[in-house]
Amino acid sequence: MKRNVIFCLFVFIHTITWGQTKDMVTIVPGSNFLRGYKIKDYKIKYDFISYKDGIEKKVGQLEDQFIVMTNSHGKLGLRVCNITFGSNKILDSGLCFLKGLKPIYHRSIQTKKKMTLDFNNEFVNGKILFSTAKGDSSEKIKYSSNTILFDSYYEDIIAKSIRFKKGLVFKFPEYIYERGGLVWSTGQVLDKLKIPNKNGEIDLAWKVQFFEMDFDGKIIRTTTYIIKENNREIISREYKTKNSLIVMRQSEA
Secondary structure, X not given: OHHHXXXXXXXXXXXXXXXXXXXXXXXXXXXXXXXXXXXXXXXXXXXXXXXXXXXXXXXXXXXXXXXXXXXXXXXXXXXEEEEEEOOEEEEEEEEEEOHHHEEEEEEEEEOOEEEEEEEEOOEEEEEEEEEEOOEEEEEXXXXXXXXXXXXXXXXXXXXXXOOOOXXXXXXXXXXXXXXXXXXXXXXXXXXXXXXEOOOOOEEEEEEEEEEEEOOOOOEEEEEEEEEEOOOOOEEEEEEEOOOOEEEEEEOOO
């Protein structure tokens, strides 16, 4: 009983301290808060590493490419990813306005489904084609929200574009089909780090965390990024849920 009382008191004090010392910033697509202009063209490979019972195992790979383009509406960001994860293969592509990472479309070709999504502020329209042993089926997407939505495919780019200010706490609305649509994710900028690189030099980097909540407000996923300060390159990403820990780190091959 005493232990429970002490724990509850700790949570209460921690909650008060959080609220008193940190103001949460709401970030929406198209806003000037994100520094999308800092994201330049890149092409990089990552390995997915699974950890279970103290054993490290490579379970997949990501080839991530980002291209900055310009048209009559301004600068756009095109992201193309080739993903292998176990027996699954995914080809993802997404286009957004570089300013505020406002999404335009998302296309995904996966082992068992194809997804076509078009974004227009609070609206998401599209179609999903499913392929199963029992045959093919489809689902039309016609979703509306009370706020402009980010494409969850661009979470990594949001992390790269955030203002590196220690103690910054923020939240942002994103569309996650598997969660039924609108999901409010929160995040925080933690410490500035000194990371040794493969050349024996030191890179300055920032630790940024995202938290995905369930409908009861409980954290169901914590994503921790380590991001270089100078070029906004992701050094590693840790993806942690209740039952799994997957680390994405730069491929040595």
